[in-house]
Amino acid sequence: MSLPIAQITPVTMPLTGTVNLPGSKSVTNRALLVAGLARGTSRLSGILRSDDTKYMMAALRAMGVEITEIDDTTVEVHGTGSLKPASEPLFLGNAGTAVRFLTAAVALVNGDTVITGDAHMQKRPIAPLLETLRAMGVDATSETGCPPVLVKGTGNFRSGEIEVSGTLSSQYISAIMMLAAMGDGDTRIRIGGGKIGAVGYLHITAAVMRAFGAKVVFESEIVISAGGYRAAEYPVEPDASAATYLWAADVLTKGKIDIGIAPADMNQPDAKAYDMIAAFPNMPAQINGSQMQDAVPTLAVLAAFNETPVRFTGIENLRVKECDRIEAVHAGLTAIRADLASIEGDDLIVHADPSLAGQSHPCLIDSYADHRIAMCFALAALKIDGVRIEDPYCVSKTFPNYWDVLRGLGVSVDITQP
Structure with missing residues (x-):
């Protein structure tokens, strides 16, 4: 063609x-997800309107999150602190942040969720994230090690000591970080496979989480306290x-x-x-x-x-x-x-x-x-x-x-x- x-x-x-x-794609998709997991109405300003963020918003809406579009760069996200089962597979194009973040987040869904994307996304590896989720008690599988992914959520996961592979993408660690705040106990994340490359993106994730009330501490490990998220007003740079x-x-x-x-x-x-x-x-x-x-x-x-x-x-x-x-x-x-x-x-x-x-x-x-x-x-x-x-x-x-x-x-x- x-x-x-x-x-x-x-x-x-x-x-x-x-x-x-x-607006920043990286920050927008983190803020959309965290606002969707928070209780109450959050107002996000300066957001990016693009394919990747549209996929994220569509997926959140499919899982029961109400999003009101105020203007071209402002939305209000009405979260209930939970996600509902989607009636159809979540198609996310070639949006890496959306696929990886949501693969972890749908562990909170009480039911099955299929996450998939276009032909390019179906060649992008996600196996290390799935291995970590399984270690957390989440039933997450893929036939190829790439999307599509099937997550059989139960609405919860195992908190505690977790090792996350940092060998391929910091997005795996960010995905687990954002999920961890929704647990019933504190989570300590160790980085496996040597030092993480794009560590700056983990600090972006932590900054977004903190803006919505989560407690994140970087020590020799990443320590995330339980307690979930609360609604906030958040400007995207x-x-x-x-x-x-x-x-x-x-x-x-x-x-x-x-x-x-x-x-x-x-x-x-x-x-x-x-x-x-x-x-x-x-x-x-x-x-x-x-x-x-x-x-x-x-x-x-x-x-x-x-x-x-x-x-x-x-x-x-x-x-x-x-x-x-x-x-x-x-x-x-x-x-x-x-x-x-x-x-x-x-x-x-x-x-x-x-x-x-x-x-x-x-x-x-x-x-x-x-x-x-x-x-x-x-x-x-x-x-x-x-x-x-x-x-x-x-x-x-x-x-x-x-x-x-x-x-x-x-x-x-x-x-x-x-």
Whole structure:
């Protein structure tokens, strides 16, 4: 099946303007779930409206949570402190946060729940989370180790000492953390498989939980007290991952793009990418991406124009995102020029060449239906003629108006239909 293609005309002038960023996907989906588990009416402002958050809201509604939409970025969530059985399987597209968080949360349902997603999601591993849930007394199974998942909930689970695998995704630990507050006793979570990569996301989870009355303490273990959640008013901060594209576009074009918030005022891990971007065109020779994983595609494309090569390490978890992002970024860079990037183990090496700017390298970038791949290669197209991006509307996952934002900054974006 033919897909739409985005063609961007390279810019010759600095990009300037003001951009209203979407809310954070990571924070929005955590806040929606916790508000859904709380007793009373919570008001969430600044939320992200995207495919991922729509799937989360639809799933919560299917389990009896009433959600009132006040305006484009504000909702009221009316929680009862429990979830009801859904009449149909919960289809969650390719929303990793929704699938993983809800796989744990539906242990609270007194009945069977099937959680599934699209073809991409059905290739994303979830077995370590299921193993942990089974250790907590929850009947959770999958025939393939990926969705679809069947959880036979009883309305409760076993609190106490729990070990969670941190080898693949911090979302497994976040899922257990949010569930643990609903137990009848305190829970101590140990991280198995070595240190967790994106530990910053665990602190986001803890911050959201605390805002709704939960007690979370980080010691040698993560200690979560029983007691559930209470309704709250909660503002969702702008999305740091989305900000990386604007920061990179700013330095690439020597522009002045105002996103209305300073990196230091963001609590999300990807905000750390700002320092790497601000160093352009003298980015570090090695960047450990473990604590800013969603920013790595942005940084890698920017590194193509750097003065010197950049090696990205600590990024093995990128292989189990919406697609294998190490391979996808490598494929896109080498489509522009065959020697522009290489892979060694799980490291991505970008062989920088500042003279790329202003050159013509006609190519079609496969986005792999991954929003981050589509958005990061738009940056390459700002400076290289002939770069086209397949399936550009996949950005609806987290940044639905991305192409309009670029147009508002003066970029010519033409999307042709098949």
